[in-house]
Amino acid sequence: MAHKVRISVTVNGVQHSSEVEPRQLLVHYLRENLGLTGTHVGCDTSQCGACVVHVDGQAVKSCTVFAVQVDGSSVTTIEGLAKDGNYHPVQEGFWEKHGLQCGFCTPGMIMAAVDLLNKNPNPSEGEIRHALEGNLCRCTGYHNIVLAIQHAAAKLRGEAVTGAADD
Ligand code: FES
Numbered sequence: 627m628a629h630k631v632r633i634s635v636t637v638n639g640v641q642h643s644s645e646v647e648p649r650q651l652l653v654h655y656l657r658e659n660l661g662l663t664g665t666h667v668g669c670d671t672s673q674c675g676a677c678v679v680h681v682d683g684q685a686v687k688s689c690t691v692f693a694v695q696v697d698g699s700s701v702t703t704i705e706g707l708a709k710d711g712n713y714h715p716v717q718e719g720f721w722e723k724h725g726l727q728c729g730f731c732t733p734g735m736i737m738a739a740v741d742l743l744n745k746n747p748n749p750s751e752g753e754i755r756h757a758l759e760g761n762l763c764r765c766t767g768y769h770n771i772v773l774a775i776q777h778a779a780a781k782l783r784g785e786a787v788t789g790a791a792d793d
């Protein structure tokens with residue numbers, strides 16, 4: 627049996643103490659050990675961004691990080707974004723602006739977008755597109771994803787937003 631390492635990690639506000647193999651990737655720890663399957667695996671080459679989560683407030687591709695590397699850290703996944711039964715404004719934006727079709731890329735897109743808006747509350751369209759360069763979507767062509775993030779940014783800034791998709 628492979629040597630295991632004990633890690634202590636807070637995921638979505640819940641403390642976990644787990645034994646993991648040193649080679650286990652964070653994405654597999656989240657999905658298989660904790661049952662948090664909202665974080666997706668879309669590639670094995672660190673390109674698609676479907677696996678993006680936040681580690682200590684920073685967006686990371688969880689297929690590029692070993693679980694042992696988050697020992698002592700705080701991780702947020704898509705399951706941890708809604709608060710008190712209310713969706714995060716970025717989640718609302720994807721709903722309002724039809725920012726998804728199959729939804730496979732959506733958790734990673736949303737986590738990347740939340741990270742962007744935490745750092746830059748008023749991004750230009752170009753800055754949004756640049757921030758999403760590490761996230762691939764096979765369905766929507768990015769147009770409505772950008773609209774969704776603009777919608778969320780305006781809402782987070784306290785501006786009035788419209789509900790319907792713009793196209
Ligand atoms: S699964 Fe992590 S980048 Fe594709």
Ligand code: FES
Pocket residue numbers: 725726727728729730731732762763764765766
């Ligand atoms: S909505 Fe299907 S891959 Fe993005």
